[in-house]
Amino acid sequence: MPAPPPDDPSLLARAAGGDEGAWRCVVASYAPRVFALVRSRCRDDDLAEEITQAVFVTMAEKLGAGGYDERGRFEAWLFRIAMNRFRDHARKAKRQASPVDPVTLDAGADTRPGPTDGADRPADLARLREALGTLSEADREIVHLRHHAGLTFKQIAEVLQEPLGTLLARHHRALAKLRKVLGEPDEHPNAEHAS
Amino acid sequence: MTREQEQPKTPLEERLDALGALERDATPPGLASRIAQASAPSLRAEHPAVIARIGPAWASRLGALAACLALLIGVAALVVSVRPGEQIGTPTPVMATVAADMDLWLSLESMLNDPLDNRLNALHAESTALESYGEADLFTLELLSVLESM
Numbered sequence: 001m002p003a004p005p006p007d008d009p010s011l012l013a014r015a016a017g018g019d020e021g022a023w024r025c026v027v028a029s030y031a032p033r034v035f036a037l038v039r040s041r042c043r044d045d046d047l048a049e050e051i052t053q054a055v056f057v058t059m060a061e062k063l064g065a066g067g068y069d070e071r072g073r074f075e076a077w078l079f080r081i082a083m084n085r086f087r088d089h090a091r092k093a094k095r096q097a098s099p100v101d102p103v104t105l106d107a108g109a110d111t112r113p114g115p116t117d118g119a120d121r122p123a124d125l126a127r128l129r130e131a132l133g134t135l136s137e138a139d140r141e142i143v144h145l146r147h148h149a150g151l152t153f154k155q156i157a158e159v160l161q162e163p164l165g166t167l168l169a170r171h172h173r174a175l176a177k178l179r180k181v182l183g184e185p186d187e188h189p190n191a192e193h194a195s
Numbered sequence: 196m197t198r199e200q201e202q203p204k205t206p207l208e209e210r211l212d213a214l215g216a217l218e219r220d221a222t223p224p225g226l227a228s229r230i231a232q233a234s235a236p237s238l239r240a241e242h243p244a245v246i247a248r249i250g251p252a253w254a255s256r257l258g259a260l261a262a263c264l265a266l267l268i269g270v271a272a273l274v275v276s277v278r279p280g281e282q283i284g285t286p287t288p289v290m291a292t293v294a295a296d297m298d299l300w301l302s303l304e305s306m307l308n309d310p311l312d313n314r315l316n317a318l319h320a321e322s323t324a325l326e327s328y329g330e331a332d333l334f335t336l337e338l339l340s341v342l343e344s345m
Binding site for chain 1: 205207208210211212213214215217218219221222223226227228229230231233234235236237238239
């Protein structure tokens with residue numbers, strides 16, 4: 001996982017002031033992570049890019065209007081916007097009963113070609129991707145925020161507005177279920193009791 | 196580094212991280228520049244809106260002030276037009292007719308209260324006056340004739 005870019009107040013302030021260079025720096029730092037999160041949720045590159053763009057437009061509007069007031073919690077704020085945008089889309093897709101419903105696709109096993117499909121792609125990652133499809137929507141959301149978006153548990157708690165302990169327990173149960181689906185033994189038997 | 200990042204990751208977590216890295220590596224080429232280009236105008240779009248928000252606020256305040264002034268002027272005009280002790284309006288012909296009718300009825304009532312007090316002559320005079328008045332209705336004339344016959 002790449003080191004998360006610093007939550008630089010001066011960079012955000014310059015971007016909010018209309019400095020396009022600063023804004024490009026912000027987008028370049030965060031767009032891949034937002035895209036990865038959204039793509040893992042909807043399994044559609046075009047849709048993921050569309051939603052990612054909507055996320056940054058919303059962010060730019062709020063920054064430009066001085067609506068960002070969550071100093072030090074920029075990533076949680078950004079990914080909360082991303083999750084809200086994805087949920088908005090999922091709700092619309094459900095209402096319209098689209099034949100390519102991203103939520104339905106996300107809930108099932110991923111049979112689409114992966115981003116690095118080829119001879120060198122580890123087979124166990126493909127199995128892992130399929131196993132993720134067996135998790136509940138809520139558990140899969142936590143795994144994606146943690147491992148695809150690269151957020152800390154504290155940030156995930158802020159994004160989902162849930163207690164940190166609840167998230168840790170759910171993440172632990174999600175991993176236990178993944179191991180069960182993959183037919184692997186528990187890696188930390190003692191941790192089961194600790195949580 | 197946060198405390199949770201210092202904790203060693205399990206092999207499964209490392210594999211999930213690797214899967215996440217694959218997703219991030221799958222970012223389409225030029226995505227960031229496309230998004231930056233498309234979203235940059237939104238940074239500036241709100242700045243004129245700040246000024247625009249001031250305009251409507253001042254306009255609404257000005258409108259409220261004008262409404263208050265209009266209300267005050269209206270109240271002042273009403274106060275000036277109605278002075279204490281001054282009768283509002285002038286008597287109309289209809290009002291005069293009604294007043295005359297009232298006087299007539301009052302006099303008739305006093306005669307009816309004492310019909311045998313040798314007032315018939317006076318009543319006759321009244322009926323004559325009513326006939327000449329021309330405004331009395333048939334009921335009044337009929338009543339007077341009945342009284343005369345008593």
